Every structure is written in structure tokens, then in C-alpha cells.
Amino acid sequence: MDLSYQEKSILGTLLATVVVYGYYFTSALRHAGEFDAGSIGRFIFAVIAIVVIQIVYHIVLALESKPEPKDERDILIECKAYRNAYFSLATGAFLVISCVIMAVLMHDATPARIIVTPFLIVNLVLLFMVLAELVKYLSQLFYYRRGLR
């Protein structure tokens, strides 16, 4: 399959996001609970890891294939992908808000008090942000392959 520079760049970013945040969320699930130095450390590690992977990958990519500046088609595809990502993020935000409202309404119910912790809320928001990013990358790859008609 012949991939353009932009497609290779997006594919690399997509894989880095899946691997790094996959590790982060798996780790967060194992250490579910209140915030501590470990959970903040894991988040900082994930952010640094993704930046380093991106830099190294794009250096290798630039050496292997000639970087191309974005043209009007790339920008249009990016705009359409951001639209899809926005809907994903808005849905996620609605779910998190619903979750918090439910917890407030049932504040006397023990299960709700235990389940809806600041740790969960922060990780849910982060999860939906990452999912929105993934929707953006996948949308871009889809529009590059299918075309804009």
C-alpha cells in the first residue's frame, strides 16, 4: 500500500497514542484509587513518552521520505476529522457530566460515593480526550483512502 507522507505521519501518531495511552490506562486500572504520586508520575511518563516517540518517529520519517507541506486537501481532511473528533469529545463530556450528576443525586448511596472519585473523573475525561484524538486520526486515514466526494 502506497502511503503519503501525511498518512505515514498520522499512522505513526495513531500507533504511539494507542501504545502509550493503552499502557497508561491499563496501569491506571490496576492502580485504581485516589490520586497519589504514582498516578501523577504515570501520567507525566505517558506525556513525555508520547512526545519523545513522536519526535524520534518524525525524524526517521523525514529521513526516509521527503516531508510535504500540507495543501488544501490535507487541511480539508483535517477539518472534517476535527468535526468527527468534536462529536466524540462532546459525547464523552456529556457522559462524564451525567456521571457526576448521578453521583451528586445519589450522594447517600454508598456505591456511588465509592465509584465516582476524582481519580475516576480525571481519567474518564482523559480517556474521552484520547478517544477523540483517535477518532481524528482514524477519520483522516479514512478520508485519505476513500477520498472526498
Add this chain to the structure above:
Amino acid sequence: MSSGRIHNNVRKLRFNSSEMTQQELAEKVGVTRQTVIAIEGDKYSPSLEVAFRIAHAFGVPLEEVFQYEASDA
């Protein structure tokens, strides 16, 4: 509302212009080679500005490069 498709003769015009390569056309027009490939494959309809630049690169009127085929939806 009627919908339609835009067809083009970019591949034929390239061939008639001393077999201009996709890369050469892309450089003349100011887009990437991938965009020229997408236009030729009817996978992307360029903006009016790029369409005019393509016609200008071949030295022909716009309607000789792009044709609009209307069809009632």
C-alpha cells in the same frame, strides 16, 4: 435538490502536455502529488482557485479540464 459529479481530463491533458508527470503538475499548481492523484482518480474536487491553476498550467479553459455532470437525486 439535484446533485452531480465533477469529472476531469487531467490525466489526458498531462499526457498531451509532453507527458507531464504528476509531480511536475503538482509543483506548477502548488499542491502535493497525492492531491493530483486524488483529482485524477475523481476522489477529490479541488477548490475553484486550484482548478483555475490546473487549467492555467495546461493553457486551456477551465471547462476543458473539468466537467460537471448533473443528476437529479
